[in-house]
Amino acid sequence: MSPANLVEITALNISFGSNSVIDNVSMTLKPGEITTLIGPNGAGKTTLVKAVLGLLSPTSGTIRRASTLRIGYMPQKLHIDTTFPLTVERFLKTAAFASIEDRCLALQAVRAEHLLKQSVHSLSGGEMQRVLLARALLRKPELLVLDEPAQGVDINGQTELYRLIASIRDKYNCAVLMISHDLHLVMAATDQVICLNHHICCSGHPEQVSADPSYIELFGIPGAENLALYSHHHNHQHNNHGDILPLSEETENDHSHCGGHH
Template structure:
């Protein structure tokens, strides 16, 4: 995975709050999403991850705070899973057409991009878990998005398929230069597949590069992971150094630089 570079923001959230009745679901959430940067939201069940994404998508309006979005921002959304009545005949081709007014060439290009070029005429009911996730990703790409929003993108996929999908997401980011926002419960793989982590439990507990976050006391307390156990959560081999925000420090600056503002 490429290391994050300086890129302009796509979305900025500043002190966003949202209540459901008496339940303060989002508490003073401030974060940014950047072009070319993979950002992953992690947190326990009920922490407000899905609610935060719905706010970012514009499906929910916060009670207070501000949300800035780049002009004419296009977002491609990949849901966690899709339930379709098995008695309803639906091919991949017809399913893709429900997302965007697209032609055959555009659909085939999107399928090629996700490694599913032979599935256009297949019934979605006959797809494996990994194939279905690729089709959902292709559907999101048909919008030619500036930002991809992926809700549990490896849901229902075996370990080898998960690795392939995370590598695919990184490649799409590299080739298209889009930003990526993921929600994930899977700490073991996602921490090696992202540039920036936002750990929430209704509020932002900690954020930054995965190496920084996994050593944050808030992360340790929230997930009950201590000391050497963190090595099982995040493994990333490299020959460079990061500052605490996760930005790569050029080799000549290793000895003198401890802060470098990057994209995330």
């Protein structure tokens, strides 16, 4: 395993019975690099992340991790019984044996120190995401795994949250592995984008979205100028069942963006 990598995944396959969920996936996670997994529902994104976290064993292939790798995990959402009185401070105490100073520093890192004494039940969606992110930071992670961190956050809040994640990457020099369910939107701070539909359809570095109306029309949302597309070479497409179909030479040459083709 290269000392430059935190995680190396080689020819990974994961099946549940006769159902193949991850098919021949290879990828690496490096310090200071943000990798975003995108793809449709049921594409295997969560399964792949569970394998990275060590919660699932591969059917075949290998996952190699740095020997002392510290991982911080932020779930997509957390259901807390509304009858259970819980402040942000007490919630953070459940995450790790961290000092009061560590908890305050984690909240400061996500710009949420003012929430320390508030009830978790009173938090907005964006505030709760910041608290969950602070909780993941208490492990002082070398790898930060985020499962749809912008879930339940509006577009402006998503843009700010993505900037915050980029600043945390810069501060901690950690690798970030992030899941998104949206095939069209990839935040501008991402270093590597992987389009997954059981196998890796395409991957590459994002490109800053221009103000060209055709791009804005493609995304069809306000604030598209703050997000990014990425380029790739895509040598196949899928039918409605997800099976691979060969592309004609003309179609292949025209296929410059991984959008809603999966």
